[in-house]
Amino acid sequence: MHDRRWMLVDAEGRFLTGRQLPQLVMVRATPMEPDRLRLDAPGMPAIEITPAVGAARIAATVWDSSVSAADGGPEAARWFSDYLGRPVRLVHADAAMQRALDTAYSLPGDEVSFADGYPLLLLTRAAADELSARAGRELGWRRFRPNLLIDGAPAHAEDGWRRVRIGKIAFDVVKPCVRCVFTTIDPDSGVAESDGQPLTTLKSYRRSPKGITFGQNLIARGSGTIRVGDPVDVLSPRD
Numbered sequence: 001m002h003d004r005r006w007m008l009v010d011a012e013g014r015f016l017t018g019r020q021l022p023q024l025v026m027v028r029a030t031p032m033e034p035d036r037l038r039l040d041a042p043g044m045p046a047i048e049i050t051p052a053v054g055a056a057r058i059a060a061t062v063w064d065s066s067v068s069a070a071d072g073g074p075e076a077a078r079w080f081s082d083y084l085g086r087p088v089r090l091v092h093a094d095a096a097m098q099r100a101l102d103t104a105y106s107l108p109g110d111e112v113s114f115a116d117g118y119p120l121l122l123l124t125r126a127a128a129d130e131l132s133a134r135a136g137r138e139l140g141w142r143r144f145r146p147n148l149l150i151d152g153a154p155a156h157a158e159d160g161w162r163r164v165r166i167g168k169i170a171f172d173v174v175k176p177c178v179r180c181v182f183t184t185i186d187p188d189s190g191v192a193e194s195d196g197q198p199l200t201t202l203k204s205y206r207r208s209p210k211g212i213t214f215g216q217n218l219i220a221r222g223s224g225t226i227r228v229g230d231p232v233d234v235l236s237p238r239d
Contacts, residue, residue: 002031003147005093006072007114008080013060015114018190019182021084026190039076041083049076051092058091062099062114070094101219105174110219118217121177122148122164126155127214135201142187143198144179146215150232158216162238167230170221173238176213183214 006029008016018024030038037049055070072090080088093099093113101110102117112119121144128141141149148166150158161173179202184193202212 003119004113004115006037007060007062007069007091007093008088009058009060009069009091010086010088013058015060015062016088017182018185019180022185022190022192023084024190025185025187027083039079044079044083047075047079049073049090051094055092055094058089060091063116065099067093067097067099069097105217106219118174118219120147120171120218120220121215122146122150122158122171122173122218123215124150124153124155124158126153127158130155131198131201131214134205135197137197139198140187143183143185144215148218153232160238161216161234161236163234163236164218165233165235167224167226168222169224169226170235171218172221173216174219175217176208176210177215177217178211179214 008021008024010016016024026042028038028040030040032038032048035051038046039049040046049072051070052073055073057068058071060067060069069091070093072092076090077088080090097113099112099114100106101112105118115121123141123144123146125141128139128144132139158173159176164171164173179199181192181199183198184196185191186193198214199212202214206212206214
């Protein structure tokens with residue numbers, strides 16, 4: 001809930017992320033009920049933002065997707081602009097915003113917020129552990145930003161899943177996640193790894209014709225609540 005419902009854009013409405021602005025990983029965005037957002041960052045006073053009813057619309061672009069997003073307001077724009085040292089605006093994926101998924105991997109009516117391409121990302125903890133072992137140092141899993149971290153399965157078992165159930169909710173496992181330079185940003189310091197990890201190691205064993213893949217993108221086929229510790233059942237393996 002609330003995952004990737006807020007996004008920064010430049011003056012042209014183009015999305016901005018930790019790829020261009022690594023210091024963004026030091027921002028702590030905490031959802032507060034019902035729709036408030038608390039923001040904390042080093043050297044900045046904490047603020048809380050509430051989406052305005054009838055907020056102005058901003059034409060925003062996420063990769064190849066163009067959407068009409070709600071403006072997050074002048075206070076948020078000033079806060080982020082001061083922190084980043086450049087003019088930016090915060091936008092919100094409200095109920096009026098629509099962003100369809102790639103039709104090659106989805107069903108009619110499937111939508112996504114401001115995520116790169118799909119609503120959810122799954123990764124086995126064993127895959128992250130194997131990567132650290134190959135790299136010769138602990139890299140952790142947080143830099144890959146999975147919504148769902150699975151214990152008790154072999155490394156990259158998710159590559160062989162087509163459909164899974166977590167708790168009572170079924171999910172389509174639609175495609176591998178192609179990784180980028182953002183993974184080289186240390187999530188604790190906001191500084192790029194000097195040795196290019198984890199991409200340096202991933203290139204040696206996870207390269208495919210479409211790029212370096214690590215983890216799988218998911219689409220939920222139902223609604224409800226899942227919890228830490230819920231069982232994961234493979235409903236359909238990949239051919």
